[in-house]
Amino acid sequence: MSIIPQLLLNGIIAGGIYALVALGYSLVFGVLRFINFAHGELFMIGAYIGWVFNIVFGVNILIAILMSIIITIGVSFLIERFVYQKLYTKGLMPPIIASFGVSIFLQALILMIFGAQIKTYRTGEIQPGISLPGGMIITKIQIVIIAVSIVLMIALFLYLKYTKTGKAMRAVSNNYQVALIMGINNKTIISYIFAIGAGLAAIGGVLVGIEQNLTPTMGVMIGIKALVATVVGGLGNIRGAVMGGFTIGIIENIGIAWLPSGYKDAIAFGILILMLIFRPTGLLGRKTEEEIRI
Amino acid sequence: MILSIDKLNAWYGKLQVLHDIDMHFNTGEIVSIIGPNGAGKSTVLKSIFNLIKKKGRIIYKNKNITKYTPQQIAKAGITYVPQGRSVFTDLTVHENIEIGAFIKPGNPWKDFKRVYTMFPNLKDLKNTRAGLLSGGEQQMTAIARALMLKPRVLLLDEPTLGLSPKVRTLIFDKIIEINKTGVTIIMVEQNAKRSLEISNRAYVLEICRNKYSGRGKQLLEDQRIKKLYLGGK
Amino acid sequence: MSYFANILVFICIYGILAISLNLTIGFAGIFNLTHAAFFGIGAYTSALLTLTGVPFWLSFICAFLIAAIFGFLISLPATRLKGIYLAIVTFGFAEIIIAVMKNWQGLTRGPLGLPGIPKASLFGFKFASTWEFFVLAAVVLIITYVIISKIVNSPFGRTMRAIRDDEIAAKALGKNVMKYKSYAMLIGAGFAGIAGSLFAHYITFIDPSSFTLTELILMLSMIVVGGIASVPGALLGAAILVILPEPLRFLYLPSSIVAAIRQMLFSGILIAMLLFKPNGILGERRLLLKKNAKSSWFIKKLWRG
Numbered sequence: 001m002s003i004i005p006q007l008l009l010n011g012i013i014a015g016g017i018y019a020l021v022a023l024g025y026s027l028v029f030g031v032l033r034f035i036n037f038a039h040g041e042l043f044m045i046g047a048y049i050g051w052v053f054n055i056v057f058g059v060n061i062l063i064a065i066l067m068s069i070i071i072t073i074g075v076s077f078l079i080e081r082f083v084y085q086k087l088y089t090k091g092l093m094p095p096i097i098a099s100f101g102v103s104i105f106l107q108a109l110i111l112m113i114f115g116a117q118i119k120t121y122r123t124g125e126i127q128p129g130i131s132l133p134g135g136m137i138i139t140k141i142q143i144v145i146i147a148v149s150i151v152l153m154i155a156l157f158l159y160l161k162y163t164k165t166g167k168a169m170r171a172v173s174n175n176y177q178v179a180l181i182m183g184i185n186n187k188t189i190i191s192y193i194f195a196i197g198a199g200l201a202a203i204g205g206v207l208v209g210i211e212q213n214l215t216p217t218m219g220v221m222i223g224i225k226a227l228v229a230t231v232v233g234g235l236g237n238i239r240g241a242v243m244g245g246f247t248i249g250i251i252e253n254i255g256i257a258w259l260p261s262g263y264k265d266a267i268a269f270g271i272l273i274l275m276l277i278f279r280p281t282g283l284l285g286r287k288t289e290e291e292i293r294i
Numbered sequence: 295m296i297l298s299i300d301k302l303n304a305w306y307g308k309l310q311v312l313h314d315i316d317m318h319f320n321t322g323e324i325v326s327i328i329g330p331n332g333a334g335k336s337t338v339l340k341s342i343f344n345l346i347k348k349k350g351r352i353i354y355k356n357k358n359i360t361k362y363t364p365q366q367i368a369k370a371g372i373t374y375v376p377q378g379r380s381v382f383t384d385l386t387v388h389e390n391i392e393i394g395a396f397i398k399p400g401n402p403w404k405d406f407k408r409v410y411t412m413f414p415n416l417k418d419l420k421n422t423r424a425g426l427l428s429g430g431e432q433q434m435t436a437i438a439r440a441l442m443l444k445p446r447v448l449l450l451d452e453p454t455l456g457l458s459p460k461v462r463t464l465i466f467d468k469i470i471e472i473n474k475t476g477v478t479i480i481m482v483e484q485n486a487k488r489s490l491e492i493s494n495r496a497y498v499l500e501i502c503r504n505k506y507s508g509r510g511k512q513l514l515e516d517q518r519i520k521k522l523y524l525g526g527k
Numbered sequence: 528m529s530y531f532a533n534i535l536v537f538i539c540i541y542g543i544l545a546i547s548l549n550l551t552i553g554f555a556g557i558f559n560l561t562h563a564a565f566f567g568i569g570a571y572t573s574a575l576l577t578l579t580g581v582p583f584w585l586s587f588i589c590a591f592l593i594a595a596i597f598g599f600l601i602s603l604p605a606t607r608l609k610g611i612y613l614a615i616v617t618f619g620f621a622e623i624i625i626a627v628m629k630n631w632q633g634l635t636r637g638p639l640g641l642p643g644i645p646k647a648s649l650f651g652f653k654f655a656s657t658w659e660f661f662v663l664a665a666v667v668l669i670i671t672y673v674i675i676s677k678i679v680n681s682p683f684g685r686t687m688r689a690i691r692d693d694e695i696a697a698k699a700l701g702k703n704v705m706k707y708k709s710y711a712m713l714i715g716a717g718f719a720g721i722a723g724s725l726f727a728h729y730i731t732f733i734d735p736s737s738f739t740l741t742e743l744i745l746m747l748s749m750i751v752v753g754g755i756a757s758v759p760g761a762l763l764g765a766a767i768l769v770i771l772p773e774p775l776r777f778l779y780l781p782s783s784i785v786a787a788i789r790q791m792l793f794s795g796i797l798i799a800m801l802l803f804k805p806n807g808i809l810g811e812r813r814l815l816l817k818k819n820a821k822s823s824w825f826i827k828k829l830w831r832g
Contacts, residue, residue: 033611096611100740100797101795101801103744107790111786168396171382174383174385181343182397227615262630266622266626273616
């Protein structure tokens with residue numbers, strides 16, 4: 001009985017989450033050429049806020065998710081406005097180093113408020129999964145994760161393709177200066193982009209919080225792998241982020257059929273390095289190599 | 295007189311590029327700004343559209359628009375086609391043109407009709423990504439985009455840069471066609487000869503200062519101009 | 528009394544780390560994120576060698592060499608990439624190194640770490656007490672300081688700075704840019720390695736968690752605070768960030784809260800410095816503000832809208 005189908009399924013589930021978070025990185029990079037290393041922490045904060053509303057305040061889970069989205073977007077807005085915005089003009093390193101600082105700060109803040117103990121959304125017993133052909137098992141929440149990821153991705157694509165603001169986002173990301181000339185308010189568009197990224201991350205956080213559990217460092221690995229997914233797919237390329245997410249998710253889950261399971265995380269980095277050495281533009285990246293290679 | 299520039303001084307960072315430039319433009323004219331590279335021709339257009347640091351006055355239709363934002367300037371009736379590849383390469387031709395009307399609320403279907411009538415070849419390319427078009431087609435798209443807001447004044451920064459002679463002719467013909475609908479055209483051009491041929495008047499900038507001005511055809515004949523810019527005899 | 532010696536030892540160790548990190552990031556302009564991993568490689572190398580009987584001085588030197596070799600190997604693909612991509616690829620290598628530390632149980636005992644590392648000893652003299660070890664650490668720090676200062680002020684160092692400020696111009700002048708960058712990474716890595724060796728033989732226990740990204744960010748904070756591209760600045764930054772959280776020790780808080788506050792402290796200082804004094808306390812004028820960086824020019828030109 002092969003375990004490959006189950007691993008593949010696990011890979012798709014993980015991939016969906018990576019893709020959701022990767023979209024945030026890609027959207028922001030596309031327009032600002034900036035990698036926000038604290039993006040994974042938005043995922044983590046989303047999980048905790050949802051938990052606070054759902055478990056501590058006893059609010060219905062859907063409302064909890066909504067509150068999580070709103071507050072996470074708020075946090076992201078504050079960080080962008082008061083920290084990053086002042087540093088974009090100062091070069092390559094300052095904003096990124098600042099994002100490192102923000103990442104640590106947020107982790108420490110949550111650690112201080114909530115403590116290091118693992119929290120869970122589960123209040124009852126663990127429900128058994130559903131059996132699928134091929135010997136696979138999937139739980140309800142996992143089905144939700146796949147469904148929600150796919151729906152959100154499609155929604156984002158439609159938004160970018162057909163709405164006025166979406167088109168403005170693509171314009172700003174394509175050619176910042178000309179977008180200004182067209183009368184687009186770039187600063188507002190950038191705030192919207194950050195908001196979308198934060199919202200997607202928050203939803204991902206709540207879902208993973210439900211599926212697994214909450215720790216202050218839960219955003220770190222997810223954030224890093226989502227970043228890898230973004231680079232693998234092609235920095236700044238939205239479709240690439242999605243593709244990268246699923247690629248990493250699937251390869252790392254299937255990879256542990258052959259490698260010791262402790263190396264699971266390293267698989268993503270291996271893929272990253274191979275990509276950067278042989279095809280730095282990523283799977284779908286359209287940037288000319290001049291931008292990346294010396 | 296629809297637009298005038300008084301004592302314009304402009305800077306790129308700390309470098310002063312324009313010194314006390316005076317220019318005026320009458321309704322319905324085609325006016326060229328020519329001169330050597332680095333003389334600041336593009337800077338004049340960027341100053342009108344308020345994209346750089348400047349001192350001086352820009353008067354449009356008797357209104358002082360010096361401190362207007364680019365958005366307000368576009369709303370007032372001046373649009374700008376920047377130098378180089380200014381189309382959004384990741385957007386389709388139609389989306390590019392649509393962005394031209396971004397600051398106008400509502401559905402600009404009337405404007406689409408007007409613009410596609412003037413650029414019928416773009417209609418066939420509607421759903422093509424702008425990045426895949428030829429240079430001439432991209433430039434047409436950029437100009438079409440600038441026409442969506444029904445501007446009274448159109449600023450063109452080197453519209454034929456990098457294009458083949460045949461395509462240049464097409465662009466210049468289009469510019470004449472647009473001008474015939476009543477749009478005042480202010481055009482910065484490297485290709486002095488052709489642009490002077492279709493201009494009513496021209497300004498010659500020589501390293502930041504306004505050196506000569508005169509009627510287009512007259513300038514064509516001017517021996518000094520011939521020697522300096524037209525590869526003299 | 529040995530409390531103060533302890534602090535001084537850490538200032539020395541982090542001083543070496545900060546000064547060597549500054550070499551690659553501040554002076555060579557390479558956004559290299561592997562430093563904490565090299566710190567770890569040096570620590571594990573030195574620890575494993577002494578645990579199998581190799582004398583300390585030899586392990587110490589091997590720590591430098593092995594770390595430097597890794598630095599060089601990683602620089603080969605890394606220096607072919609620009610800016611952000613270089614940062615990401617070095618980051619990837621660092622994470623792989625950590626993953627190996629955690630998983631190659633046969634070699635490193637994984638997350639359990641290596642206990643019982645012999646204390647440093649030279650020619651029979653054991654640096655058993657903290658003050659004795661401080662003398663050793665201080666000597667290494669001083670040697671590091673002098674060597675790196677000399678490098679920075681040498682023709683090699685000047686070329687490196689030229690490359691940092693305008694790579695294209697440097698290339699046009701015929702400089703082999705990649706070679707210089709590789710050397711910078713190699714040297715930086717080597718010194719991180721000896722810091723690791725000192726660390727291992729002082730604490731006598733190491734595990735992968737001391738060498739993660741968080742540690743790297745702490746090191747970055749030190750050079751941002753003290754001043755990018757300033758050798759005394761790096762040392763100053765290290766001293767400040769080692770001393771600053773110490774008062775927390777006396778507040779009788781649970782250890783996880785202390786850890787959290789300490790992290791908030793240094794990350795908060797990092798952000799504040801970047802916002803208000805990006806050149807740090809002693810930094811070279813206009814250094815972190817890389818005027819010729821492509822993205823900087825690009826964004827500066829456009830953000831004015």
